[in-house]
Amino acid sequence: MPVNFRQTTLRKPVSCIGIGLHSGRQIGMTIRPAPANHGIVFVRRDVRDRPATIAARWHNVSRTDLSTTLGNEHGVTVATVEHLMAALRGCGVDNAVVDLDGPELPIMDGSAEPFVRIIRHAGTVELESPRFVMWLHRVVEVRDGDKLAMLLPGPHSRITVSIDFGERVVGAQSHTFEAGRDLFDAELARARTFGFRDQVEALHARGLALGGSQRNAIVIDADGVANPEGLRFADEFARHKVLDCLGDLSLAGVPIMGHFYGYKPGHGLNNALLLELFTQRDAWSYVTMDEYGRIQGIGQDDGEVVAG
Ligand SMILES: [Zn+2]
DSSP, X not given: OOOOOEEEEESSOEEEEEEXXXXXXXXXXXXXXXXTTOOEEEEETTOOXXXXXXXXXXXXXXXXXXXXXXXXXXXXXXXXXXHHHHHHHHTTOOBEEEEESSSBOBOTTSSSHHXXXXXXXXXXXXXXXXXXXXXXXXXXXXXXXXXXXXXXXXXXXXXXXXXXXXXXXXXXXEEEEEGGGSOIIIXXXXXXXXXXXXXXXXXXXXXXXXXXXXXXXXXXXXXXXXXXXXXXXXXXXXXXXXXXXXXXXXXXXXXXXXXXXXXXXXXXXXXXXXXXXXXXXXXXXXEEHHHHHHHHTOOGGGOOOOOO
């Protein structure tokens, strides 16, 4: 699989329909091709009284509880963007328009796999413009209590996440995803989100996560994993956190080269890390993927670069 030195988009539009996690409503989504330097942009087709376009960028993040929500200056929002963002980055898609007919993305099965399937079905095309990446010059980190998220310089893209739920079924897990090894579809995209039954019931009582069920999440109760099908991976929980981080970091707008390490990371901490990264303007430079490869001595055979 070659390194993408040029930007890409989808070959053709693709659509899917699914339930929204928060509203429990059916949501339709279409991903369409877009030109170079357009980035990923969401459009709320059901909103007609004000501008309903929202760029998938870190400074448009408006909420980070339960999921990552983007919003524009007119108060139009799109919730639960992180799994689609991870799928687009994992498939190497730089530019696309995402049309939605509701306030959130469909949750599908709680993983990124259904999105990856439709993106792979559409296929991607290279555009005439070079792909830009962020070249890190030094460590950038944020902390919140014992939680930590950091970016470290390095030639390849890699994401490591450690989680620790103590005595609860999930326990302590760590997973590293090496972006250059072309394993996104098989090893990361399929990892599902998870929740504890008592927390899910508390959210339902507050009118939240109305679409959440064992059909779109791993549900954990006192006896362990309640889903009859069990886990897809022994460390599915940590893998899903890596997937979330990949999606959240892609809101930088271009791939971040180097190593992300997160200890108990979450959507809020990931967004705080991007805010810190863009504040520390001397900690990184924009370079083309071609330039980055020459700087780091990376050959064309080192694989697709997907992180960030
Ligand atoms: Zn998630």
